[in-house]
Amino acid sequence: xxxxYKMTKIKSRIAWVIATFFAVAAAIVAITPFIxxxxxxxxxxxxxxxxxxxxxxxxxxxxxxxxxxQGNFFGYFLNSVLVLAxxxxxxxxxxxxxxxPLSRFQFGMKGLIYSAIVACMSIPVHITLxxxxxxxxxxxxxxxxxxLIGPYVAMGIPISVFILxxxxxQIPKEIEEAAAIDGxxxxxxxxxxxxxxxxxxxxxxxxxxxxxxxxxxxFAYTLTQSQGNRTLPLAVWEFxxxxxxxxxxxxxxxxxxxxxxxxxxxxxxxxxxxxxxAGAVKG
Amino acid sequence: MKKDGITLARKRQRNTxxxxxxFLAPVIILLIVYIFYPIVETFxxxxxDWNGISSNPKFIGLGNWVKLLHDDKFWTAFLNNVKVMxxxxxxxxxxxxxxxxxxxxxxxxxTIFKILWFIPMLxxxxxxxxxxxxxxxxxxxxxxxxxxxxxxxxxxxxxNPDTALYTVIGVIAxxxxxxxxxxxxxxxxxxxxxxxEASVIDGANKRQYFVHIALPLLKPTxxxxxxxxxxxxxxxxxxxxxxxGGGPSNATELMATYMYKLSFAQFNMGxxxxxxxxxxxxxxFISLFTMRILNGRKEGR
Numbered sequence: 282x283x284x285x286y287k288m289t290k291i292k293s294r295i296a297w298v299i300a301t302f303f304a305v306a307a308a309i310v311a312i313t314p315f316i317x318x319x320x321x322x323x324x325x326x327x328x329x330x331x332x333x334x335x336x337x338x339x340x341x342x343x344x345x346x347x348x349x350x351q352g353n354f355f356g357y358f359l360n361s362v363l364v365l366a367x368x369x370x371x372x373x374x375x376x377x378x379x380x381x382p383l384s385r386f387q388f389g390m391k392g393l394i395y396s397a398i399v400a401c402m403s404i405p406v407h408i409t410l411x412x413x414x415x416x417x418x419x420x421x422x423x424x425x426x427x428x429l430i431g432p433y434v435a436m437g438i439p440i441s442v443f444i445l446x447x448x449x450x451q452i453p454k455e456i457e458e459a460a461a462i463d464g465x466x467x468x469x470x471x472x473x474x475x476x477x478x479x480x481x482x483x484x485x486x487x488x489x490x491x492x493x494x495x496x497x498x499x500f501a502y503t504l505t506q507s508q509g510n511r512t513l514p515l516a517v518w519e520f521x522x523x524x525x526x527x528x529x530x531x532x533x534x535x536x537x538x539x540x541x542x543x544x545x546x547x548x549x550x551x552x553x554x555x556x557x558x559a560g561a562v563k564g
Numbered sequence: 565m566k567k568d569g570i571t572l573a574r575k576r577q578r579n580t581x582x583x584x585x586x587f588l589a590p591v592i593i594l595l596i597v598y599i600f601y602p603i604v605e606t607f608x609x610x611x612x613d614w615n616g617i618s619s620n621p622k623f624i625g626l627g628n629w630v631k632l633l634h635d636d637k638f639w640t641a642f643l644n645n646v647k648v649m650x651x652x653x654x655x656x657x658x659x660x661x662x663x664x665x666x667x668x669x670x671x672x673x674x675t676i677f678k679i680l681w682f683i684p685m686l687x688x689x690x691x692x693x694x695x696x697x698x699x700x701x702x703x704x705x706x707x708x709x710x711x712x713x714x715x716x717x718x719x720x721x722x723x724n725p726d727t728a729l730y731t732v733i734g735v736i737a738x739x740x741x742x743x744x745x746x747x748x749x750x751x752x753x754x755x756x757x758x759x760x761e762a763s764v765i766d767g768a769n770k771r772q773y774f775v776h777i778a779l780p781l782l783k784p785t786x787x788x789x790x791x792x793x794x795x796x797x798x799x800x801x802x803x804x805x806x807x808x809g810g811g812p813s814n815a816t817e818l819m820a821t822y823m824y825k826l827s828f829a830q831f832n833m834g835x836x837x838x839x840x841x842x843x844x845x846x847x848x849f850i851s852l853f854t855m856r857i858l859n860g861r862k863e864g865r
Binding site for chain 2: 289293300303304307308310311312313314315317318329335375376378379381382383386387388389391394397398401403404405406407408409410411412413414415416431432434435436438442467468471495496498499503514515517521528531532535538539542543546550554557558
């Protein structure tokens with residue numbers, strides 16, 4: 282009996298050692314490219330090739346970073362922030378508007394409208410690309426960051442309405458009834474009761490949609506053209522043309538584009554993770 | 565009196581409809597302008613031979629669609645998408661479960677692993693694409709450097725048509741495995757601690773607990789993870805476009821990269837629209853079919 286117990290104990294110890302070994306291996310695979318990026322971003326143009334990729338840089342040299350920032354980096358950054366802020370505010374506002382009647386009212390066509398909105402979740406954006414490209418040209422929005430607002434908001438609507446509707450459905454009916462007895466109309470009900478109670482859902486969606494918009498590539502690439510009107514994901518593209526042979530320089534640009542996400546991760550890890558996986562309710 | 569009641573109810577319903585219409589209007593208008601109209605328009609444009617600029621495109625009916633059916637490049641791209649899809653599901657989800665299970669069993673001690681494993685998620689697809697073009701380069705890349713250290717030669721994974729697609733799939737796995745890890749960790753928190761304790765009291769070991777209790781309870785989580793991974797792989801674009809542009813010799817061409825190059829590099833927007841439409845039909849069909857199977861099985865149980 283005691284022998285058997287010992288055996289299982291040894292077995293489980295061995296299992297843990299093996300599992301930890303794989304865990305460490307996975308961690309190395311996960312962070313090596315990242316370390317490669319950060320470490321080489323501090324090197325000089327030829328240092329990387331002469332010293333080897335994994336050698337530590339000679340000194341903590343911010344020359345690359347300074348050069349990148351003195352380039353047009355802030356332009357891209359500012360464009361990204363602007364597009365993000367405007368799109369996100371519009372998206373959250375109108376999604377909350379739409380979710381209110383879908384979750385709390387009874388009216389004809391409700392089911393149809395809801396399904397039509399939610400069905401848009403699995404539509405590949407590529408099918409909308411050519412018409413939106415033509416549309417932004419005829420609306421004279423082409424090659425300005427304002428061309429991105431419409432597609433970005435539309436892209437986020439299905440999931441946002443889906444999540445907010447199920448969120449608002451959980452708010453107890455009694456609260457609403459009590460307010461109605463006090464003479465609160467439907468519109469005021471939304472602003473003074475439902476919207477404040479939906480705040481947690483809104484903050485999760487802000488992160489989910491915010492990360493998507495911050496990283497969005499295909500619309501930004503298609504609908505803008507000149508350097509001054511492009512967003513951060515395209516910055517690397519431009520810098521690559523400029524410094525094609527200077528790998529450390531590209532690595533500093535990459536590190537800078539990832540920096541906002543790292544900061545967010547350090548200060549609000551749980552919220553970020555929760556927000557980023559919010560989209561997983563699809564299907 | 566009764567009549568009054570009816571009109572009052574009707575009035576109220578009319579009021580409700582009115583408020584609903586006002587609240588729904590912005591969302592509906594935006595979806596029509598940016599999703600529904602473009603879909604219809606794409607199918608309309610697919611009936612023309614059009615370079616995207618000329619003001620009188622030539623109507624060719626189903627010409628583009630016939631071309632699409634016989635276009636080897638498109639079907640190669642579709643097959644590549646299917647390979648990405650199958651391998652992504654087979655690699656990322658099991659790894660995600662394994663990582664989540666490790667974190668779950670090891671408890672607080674494993675938090676550091678969770679953090680390190682999550683790091684790839686912080687980068688955008690575009691940034692990852694660029695990073696790996698350099699990390700996998702023959703000159704000063706990670707793999708080649710390791711190979712040289714052990715006395716080998718440069719390894720050009722992305723330049724070789726035989727390995728390029730699998731390399732891309734590997735990078736995609738690097739990017740998205742953490743997502744499924746976090747997702748399964750969340751799934752585990754739904755499996756209540758009581759269930760685990762009860763199973764331990766009944767004498768189940770960790771393996772038995774995992775196979776017979778946790779895994780069945782994680783099933784809904786895994787099911788939506790699979791659908792998510794599937795739809796995502798079929799419309800994959802950013803990373804591949806940045807890393808290989810579909811090359812070498814179409815080895816990593818996907819439906820989306822093919823469509824993009826046709827429309828915005830060759831300005832063959834008529835045929836590009838047909839490819840986009842074909843992609844839309846295939847994705848809708850495959851996802852409806854899968855959802856039906858997965859949900860049907862659930863009802864049958």
